[in-house]
Amino acid sequence: xxxxGTSDADIAxxxxxxxxxxxxxxxxxxVYGLGANALDPRALARVFEAKDRPRFDPLILHVxxxxxxxxxxxxxxxxxRSLAGAFWPGPLTLVLPKRGHIPDLATSGLATVAVRCPxxxxxxxVIRAAGVPVAAPSANPFGRLSPTRAEHVAGQLGNRVDFIxxxxxxxxxxxSTVLDCSESPPLVLRPGGLSLExxxxxxxxxxxxxxxxxxxxxxxxxxxxxxxxxPLHLVDRGSLADVVPAEGAVALxxxxxxxxxxxxxxxxxxxxxxxxxxxxxxxxxxxxxVLHGLDAAGATEIWAERLPDAGLGLAVNDxxxxxxxx
Ligand code: TXA
Ligand code: MG
Numbered sequence: 434x435x436x437x438g439t440s441d442a443d444i445a446x447x448x449x450x451x452x453x454x455x456x457x458x459x460x461x462x463x464v465y466g467l468g469a470n471a472l473d474p475r476a477l478a479r480v481f482e483a484k485d486r487p488r489f490d491p492l493i494l495h496v497x498x499x500x501x502x503x504x505x506x507x508x509x510x511x512x513x514r515s516l517a518g519a520f521w522p523g524p525l526t527l528v529l530p531k532r533g534h535i536p537d538l539a540t541s542g543l544a545t546v547a548v549r550c551p552x553x554x555x556x557x558x559v560i561r562a563a564g565v566p567v568a569a570p571s572a573n574p575f576g577r578l579s580p581t582r583a584e585h586v587a588g589q590l591g592n593r594v595d596f597i598x599x600x601x602x603x604x605x606x607x608x609s610t611v612l613d614c615s616e617s618p619p620l621v622l623r624p625g626g627l628s629l630e631x632x633x634x635x636x637x638x639x640x641x642x643x644x645x646x647x648x649x650x651x652x653x654x655x656x657x658x659x660x661x662x663x664p665l666h667l668v669d670r671g672s673l674a675d676v677v678p679a680e681g682a683v684a685l686x687x688x689x690x691x692x693x694x695x696x697x698x699x700x701x702x703x704x705x706x707x708x709x710x711x712x713x714x715x716x717x718x719x720x721x722x723v724l725h726g727l728d729a730a731g732a733t734e735i736w737a738e739r740l741p742d743a744g745l746g747l748a749v750n751d752x753x754x755x756x757x758x759x
Contacts, residue, residue: 434591434595434596439555439599444598446596449563451563451567453470455595456469456479456480456595456596458583458590459600461556464572464607465583465597466493467569467570467572470568472566474536477538480492488541490655492540492568493569493609494535494548495566495569496548496567499517504532505548506531507530507532508614511617511636513529513619515636516614517550519635520632522557523552523626524552524609525625525632531543547611572586578659578721579608580721582603585722604718605626606717606718606719610624610626611625618640621640623751624641625748628744628745657755658755658758661732665753665756666734667737667738667753670741673686673737673738674694681702683704683705683727684737685705685735685736686738687707689709689711701736713745716740716746717745717749
């Protein structure tokens with residue numbers, strides 16, 4: 434693996450490598466992606482192999498300019514076009530009817546394709562330099578913690594990628610919101626970096642995938658995901674101070690009041706606060722970094738409490754819930 438910076442020469446090198454079929458981890462505003470030439474089935478096969486990802490879990494295709502999405506997908510009638518106009522570049526992935534030349538491996542044989550234009554200068558520059566759409570799942574082994582720093586990628590996939598472009602820390606810290614616009618009304622398949630409130634300000638009829646029912650529209654809805662090495666227990670808001678953890682457990686708190694109550698109860702060896710101010714944006718930005726830190730420190734048990742289900746709290750709760758299922 435070769436670590437690259439963000440100089441023009443390094444970006445050109447990263448783009449060329451992608452075009453030639455190599456695997457290049459790139460920073461985005463959400464998490465680091467494992468980038469590959471989306472038009473090259475052999476490069477796509479390497480992505481699935483590097484991540485140990487099942488082939489039935491399709492990839493997101495990244496473009497440098499919103500207008501390039503038209504080369505990959507059709508925009509059906511409905512709000513897809515206005516949503517792209519309002520939120521691209523940004524942490525929104527649209528699932529749309531795909532164009533014929535997109536390899537089946539990218540979409541797991543589905544008639545739809547997931548497309549995103551990231552709001553990250555380095556990501557967009559690399560995609561532009563590659564000259565092709567870039568398939569990029571999060572740059573972590575399947576089911577494990579997503580990377581929000583180049584070090585996380587190097588630690589988890591270092592010997593399985595050709596290059597890592599180090600663009601510093603990801604500002605949003607949770608993956609994009611995945612919105613299926615191939616049918617009406619649009620359906621949120623994965624809550625993420627763009628809040629439901631903001632999406633509904635443009636398309637009020639948007640619905641959220643109900644995880645209690647099985648749905649063929651949601652191929653990547655695995656119950657367990659984003660998991661740290663230590664078991665993680667998720668409890669209701671306000672109840673973290675009452676749990677009786679194993680010896681040596683770590684508490685993930687949210688908000689100063691919660692933090693103080695848990696500290697006063699005195700049952701945890703260590704406390705990590707996701708946001709003193711109780712800000713879900715800050716909690717999202719820190720979540721994976723804190724969990725990677727606990728993995729590295731050899732934590733044996735983690736307890737967290739749910740955030741309020743508003744704004745990015747929905748995405749943080751989704752990641753915590755999946756981390757707690759193993
Ligand atoms: O923020 C992000 O979205 C990051 C950065 C790198 O852009 N990427 C990312 O990719 O999170 P990944 O592969 O970890 O998650 C992609 C999700 C999966 O849950 C997958 O099942 C879903 O998008 N997906 C992809 N194509 C789909 C399709 N055609 N229909 C439904 N879901 C799809
Ligand atoms: Mg992922």
